[in-house]
Amino acid sequence: MEPGTALVALAAALLVATAVGVLVRRRDGRVGAVRGDDPVAPSTLGLDAATAGFGERATLVQFSTEYCARCPATRRVLRExxxxxxxxxxxxxxxxxxxxxARRFGVLQTPTTLVLDGDRIARARIGGAPRSEDVVRELDRILEDSRV
Structure with a gap:
């Protein structure tokens, strides 16, 4: 391969990798809608129904792993x-x-957060580390909808 051609191929690969990185970074932590209206049962999360601890008005379900670097910070934000x-x-x-x-809920990255309403129906999904203000805004929307 000629040096000029190799240089152009390298520049193109770098450009594509940068564009993909920017796109992934922009989507990280964004709130997305969830389709479906099936309630999430504790057993589908691998939890015991008696100790699952779902909220009466809403539940923030965090999917994490032992080796997730951003999960502890996400845990603090969601608990607060x-x-x-x-x-x-x-x-x-x-x-x-x-x-x-993970397969059942289509989790491809951790942390991933599901926001369930009082009926345990997933109303939003956040892939990546969520910002506190985004979670609060989504909860306000869900809680307001439940009052109507």
């Missing part, structure tokens, strides 16, 4: 938000040894 809201709970589901749960 849940503690500040009556009837809202935070549930942490460790997927390290539960690939079946």
């Amino acid at each position: 938000v849940a503690t500040a809201r009556p009837g809202v709970a935070h549930v942490d589901v460790d997927l390290t040894h539960r690939p079946d749960v």
Whole structure:
């Protein structure tokens, strides 16, 4: 291969990799809608129904793994938000040894957060580390919808 051609190929690969990185970075932590209206049962999360700890008004379900670097910070954010809201709970589901749960919910990265309403229906999904204000805004929307 000629040096000029190799240089152009290298520049093109770098450009594509940079564009993909920017796109992934922009989507990280964004709130997305969830399709479907099936309630999430504790058993589908690999949890015991008696100790699952779902909230009366909403539940923040965090999917994490043992080796996730951003999961501890996400756990703190979600716990703070849940503690500040009556009837809202935070549930942490460790997927390290539960690939079946990861497949069931389509979790491709950790942390991933599901926001469930009081009927345990997933209303939003956040891939990556969520920002506190985004979680609060989504909870406000869900809690407002439940009052109507």
